[in-house]
Amino acid sequence: MPGAMQIAALFLVGAWILTLCPRASSTSMGHPLPIPLKENRLSPQPSGSSAPAVNKERTSLPASVKPSQEYLDDDDDYEDYLLTVEPRTPGSPKPLPRLCNYNHCQHLQVPCVELSRASECLCPGITGPDLAPEPPRLQTVHVSETGASLRWCAPSSTVQEYRLQYQPVGGAFVSGPALNSTFRLMEVSGLLPSQEYLFCIVASNQAGSSPTDDGTREHGPCRLIRTSARWMPYVYIAAGLAAALVLVTISALVWHFCFRNKRKDLHRGSLDNILDGEPGLQGAANSSFRSEEQL
Structure with a gap:
């Protein structure tokens, strides 16, 4: 009986000591542990299925998923997240389309x-x-x-x-x-x-x-x-007068040259006129020329 009493007293003392000690933290740094990801066990895929197989040894967050705040409280966890997420590489810029060959002033221009x-x-x-x-x-x-x-x-x-x-x-x-x-x-x-x-x-x-x-x-x-003035009648009249003047001038020149040449032929004389003693502008004929020729 005294032994049972001693065991009970020791148990009570131990329980009292435990209540006086501070509550221990989950980690040495005082931060809660992150919630572990639930690992989905893959069931064997049926034959003929086109679903891709998942590698259980390499599991990471997709780039489009933002981690919750509890994962970013610790600096080490945040650095691990940055190493896990692959940065997006921007694509090559798309060239701008060219301007249309459109002329505001062209007749029958296509819209x-x-x-x-x-x-x-x-x-x-x-x-x-x-x-x-x-x-x-x-x-x-x-x-x-x-x-x-x-x-x-x-x-x-x-x-x-x-x-x-x-x-x-x-x-x-x-x-x-x-x-x-x-x-x-x-x-x-x-x-x-x-x-x-x-x-x-x-x-x-x-x-x-x-x-x-x-x-x-x-x-x-x-x-x-x-608008322009009506000049056509005056133009016709002027053109008619100019044509008439040109015709008169040409006729006068033709008559002048033809008449002058005719007068030169008449005044110059011929051999018969000289022998017959007909006077002309070129001088008088020699009356003794025919008789001397006969001698």
């Missing part, structure tokens, strides 16, 4: 959208169809007596059609037919000679039309021009 779709090129920046077009740039104007031809350059906007508007100064505007977005050239006829006109090129889409001006700007959408 840049079609060029880009065909050759994967870049188009110049333009405003969308929800905004009214900017004004086109009137390039050249050729004027005759009763007509004119105009060339323009397309704006940096979405254009559905063009229209030519013109008016005599002090008169009403006349609007020409609608032209599709590929047009850069138009001719107009039926104008009055020696008359001043205001010509304007207007671009339109579903949002509206481009503005116009008074024609005084150098590269604006409008231009003040004056």
Whole structure:
């Protein structure tokens, strides 16, 4: 009985001593151990399966998985993670596509959208169809007596059609037919000679039309021009007078040379005239020349 009491007393003393000691940490550094990865045991693959086999001896985190914070608390663990993850190598930069061969001022120019779709090129920046077009740039104007031809350059906007508007100064505007977005050239006829006109090129889409001006700007959408005077009757009259003068001059020269040569033949005389004693401009004939010859 006394032996049992001693064993119990020793057990209580030992338990009391254990309660006084501080709780031990999981590691010598005082940090919790990382949660071990669960190893999935591979089951034998069925025959005919295309799944790749996994090497159980080399297991690492994929590069796209970010480690949890508990793995990055320790410097050693973070260095091990950096050594395990393979850095991404950036690919070679993709070359930029070339610019489209698009000319704003070329007549019957193919739309840049079609060029880009065909050759994967870049188009110049333009405003969308929800905004009214900017004004086109009137390039050249050729004027005759009763007509004119105009060339323009397309704006940096979405254009559905063009229209030519013109008016005599002090008169009403006349609007020409609608032209599709590929047009850069138009001719107009039926104008009055020696008359001043205001010509304007207007671009339109579903949002509206481009503005116009008074024609005084150098590269604006409008231009003040004056048709040529009617000079054709005067040209015909002048050409007729010149032709008549040339004919008269030629006739006078021909008559002069022909008459002069004829007079020279008459005044010079012949051998018969000299022997017959007919006087001429070349001197008098010798009357004794025939008789002396007979002797």
